[in-house]
Amino acid sequence: MTxxxxxxxxxxxxxxxxxxxxxxxxxxxxxxxxxxxxxxxxATRIAHHRDQRPAVWPTVEEPLAxxxxxxxxxxxxxxxxxxxxTLWLTxxxxxxxxxxxxxxxxxxxxxxxxxxxxxxELLPALPGDVVFVSNEVGMGIVPYxxxxxxxxDEAGRLNQAVxxxxxxxxxxAAGLPLHLKGGPC
Amino acid sequence: MTxxxxxxxxxxxxxxxxxxxxxxxxxxxxxxxxxxxxxxxxATRIAHHRDQRPAVWPTVEEPLAxxxxxxxxxxxxxxxxxxxxTLWLTxxxxxxxxxxxxxxxxxxxxxxxxxxxxxxELLPALPGDVVFVSNEVGMGIVPYxxxxxxxxDEAGRLNQAVxxxxxxxxxxAAGLPLHLKGGPC
Amino acid sequence: MTxxxxxxxxxxxxxxxxxxxxxxxxxxxxxxxxxxxxxxxxATRIAHHRDQRPAVWPTVEEPLAxxxxxxxxxxxxxxxxxxxxTLWLTxxxxxxxxxxxxxxxxxxxxxxxxxxxxxxELLPALPGDVVFVSNEVGMGIVPYxxxxxxxxDEAGRLNQAVxxxxxxxxxxAAGLPLHLKGGPC
Numbered sequence: 001m002t003x004x005x006x007x008x009x010x011x012x013x014x015x016x017x018x019x020x021x022x023x024x025x026x027x028x029x030x031x032x033x034x035x036x037x038x039x040x041x042x043a044t045r046i047a048h049h050r051d052q053r054p055a056v057w058p059t060v061e062e063p064l065a066x067x068x069x070x071x072x073x074x075x076x077x078x079x080x081x082x083x084x085x086t087l088w089l090t091x092x093x094x095x096x097x098x099x100x101x102x103x104x105x106x107x108x109x110x111x112x113x114x115x116x117x118x119x120x121e122l123l124p125a126l127p128g129d130v131v132f133v134s135n136e137v138g139m140g141i142v143p144y145x146x147x148x149x150x151x152x153d154e155a156g157r158l159n160q161a162v163x164x165x166x167x168x169x170x171x172x173a174a175g176l177p178l179h180l181k182g183g184p185c
Numbered sequence: 186m187t188x189x190x191x192x193x194x195x196x197x198x199x200x201x202x203x204x205x206x207x208x209x210x211x212x213x214x215x216x217x218x219x220x221x222x223x224x225x226x227x228a229t230r231i232a233h234h235r236d237q238r239p240a241v242w243p244t245v246e247e248p249l250a251x252x253x254x255x256x257x258x259x260x261x262x263x264x265x266x267x268x269x270x271t272l273w274l275t276x277x278x279x280x281x282x283x284x285x286x287x288x289x290x291x292x293x294x295x296x297x298x299x300x301x302x303x304x305x306e307l308l309p310a311l312p313g314d315v316v317f318v319s320n321e322v323g324m325g326i327v328p329y330x331x332x333x334x335x336x337x338d339e340a341g342r343l344n345q346a347v348x349x350x351x352x353x354x355x356x357x358a359a360g361l362p363l364h365l366k367g368g369p370c
Numbered sequence: 371m372t373x374x375x376x377x378x379x380x381x382x383x384x385x386x387x388x389x390x391x392x393x394x395x396x397x398x399x400x401x402x403x404x405x406x407x408x409x410x411x412x413a414t415r416i417a418h419h420r421d422q423r424p425a426v427w428p429t430v431e432e433p434l435a436x437x438x439x440x441x442x443x444x445x446x447x448x449x450x451x452x453x454x455x456t457l458w459l460t461x462x463x464x465x466x467x468x469x470x471x472x473x474x475x476x477x478x479x480x481x482x483x484x485x486x487x488x489x490x491e492l493l494p495a496l497p498g499d500v501v502f503v504s505n506e507v508g509m510g511i512v513p514y515x516x517x518x519x520x521x522x523d524e525a526g527r528l529n530q531a532v533x534x535x536x537x538x539x540x541x542x543a544a545g546l547p548l549h550l551k552g553g554p555c
Contacts, residue, residue, distance in 0.1 A: 008324075010341050044290070140511070141510060142507075173321065174344040174356070176365040194509035326510065358506065
């Protein structure tokens with residue numbers, strides 16, 4: 001089994017690259033979507049992504065319980081494409097309302113810490129292939145608002161932690177892959 | 186003929202790298218500036234860029250009709266340095282006023298879609314060398330305001346689309362090039 | 371002596387990578403912190419960084435006079451780890467109050483220019499090893515506010531200038547190093 005992290009900026013082509021990896025694996029692919037079609041803009045983005053990927057892949061939507069879902073679905077014969085970790089993190093941060101102050105310390109929900117820890121613990125033990133898609137969000141200026149800074153920190157920390165336990169890590173920019181770990185795929 | 190995309194963050198040294206490529210080509214260089222010196226700050230930035238490049242290069246200013254201008258000027262003997270695609274995109278987005286709402290769907294001007302499609306269609310057929318400079322803007326947190334998100338999306342999509350039809354793609358950070366496509370230049 | 375720049379986004383793992391380089395050098399390490407524990411959030415960040423690094427390293431705090439401090443402390447037997455250049459730049463920008471306008475030209479303090487020039491002039495002459503940590507902040511959308519744009523510009527320019535006089539330059543993303551200059555370390 002191979003665990004892969006594909007990350008990059010907005011509209012970097014990271015999802016398309018992850019989908020190519022999934023197709024090339026020759027395995028049965030399950031698409032695990034973490035997005036929730038809340039407002040009109042997000043619904044448009046989800047529809048755009050759906051149009052890009054093979055219609056034959058079954059889609060499972062799970063905004064929060066990522067580790068449980070991976071454990072339930074992963075088999076040596078399949079590859080689960082998780083798109084994306086950053087939205088999952090956002091969902092967890094706002095899973096208990098998320099009325100955060102603009103300044104001062106941010107107390108994230110207990111579930112945030114629990115789900116994150118479970119994913120990192122479970123990952124090395126999953127029997128099948130997994131390809132994670134994630135966003136790089138930390139290369140702009142420090143954002144205004146404590147929750148934005150907290151999100152930037154947590155997204156960066158998660159990328160580091162997932163990269164550390166993945167076999168392959170690929171950074172994507174302008175649609176082109178750059179292999180940071182595990183060589184060309 | 187060689188078509189090259191040089192992209193990177195703000196003050197990454199991408200323009201200087203593109204100018205080195207132009208100089209090293211040994212071809213006659215035409216500088217195609219897409220900036221409009223609207224306010225004082227932009228005028229300062231334009232002057233700064235002008236001071237950096239060889240005074241001998243003729244400069245053509247074209248904020249909108251990029252494909253037409255390239256088609257008119259490109260010959261097997263020359264290299265056109267386009268600086269930059271991101272400003273051109275901005276100019277097109279605001280070419281019909283651009284009084285965009287903060288939330289909801291953004292309807293871009295018809296000219297935006299037309300000019301963009303023409304550039305991508307024309308590029309493979311241009312007889313001379315072209316070096317495009319572009320910005321990476323998608324690696325910070327998702328910006329506030331629908332038009333900023335739309336711009337981030339369109340800038341990322343354009344980088345992907347131009348990279349796909351270029352022979353060489355180079356990412357620049359801290360003044361140093363990283364070749365993503367087409368090997369060392 | 372080897373001078374190294376390690377840069378990357380927020381929570382990219384750049385400090386941890388720089389600390390590994392310092393440990394692997396086998397030299398006596400001095401940690402030069404440029405942060406000022408102004409508010410509670412910054413104090414938390416500083417404490418987090420302190421917990422990550424070897425307690426045996428002596429720490430020197432210097433928010434402004436970086437070149438003087440490096441000159442005073444650097445010896446052929448030691449390595450000074452400077453974390454980080456971006457905060458030092460921020461400290462200098464606000465060293466004389468920093469009540470900057472939202473639009474128009476920004477006049478930075480004379481000390482900003484003086485300290486910056488001194489660092490770049492001194493660096494090649496330092497007898498010992500130095501590892502600089504710095505932030506990439508220019509890959510998001512252009513920020514609102516003239517001072518934020520000025521900061522983005524100055525941070526990018528400093529990274530370029532320091533990279534040009536360093537022997538090794540490493541970009542870090544998701545905790546993984548990418549060597550832009552000077553080969554694998």
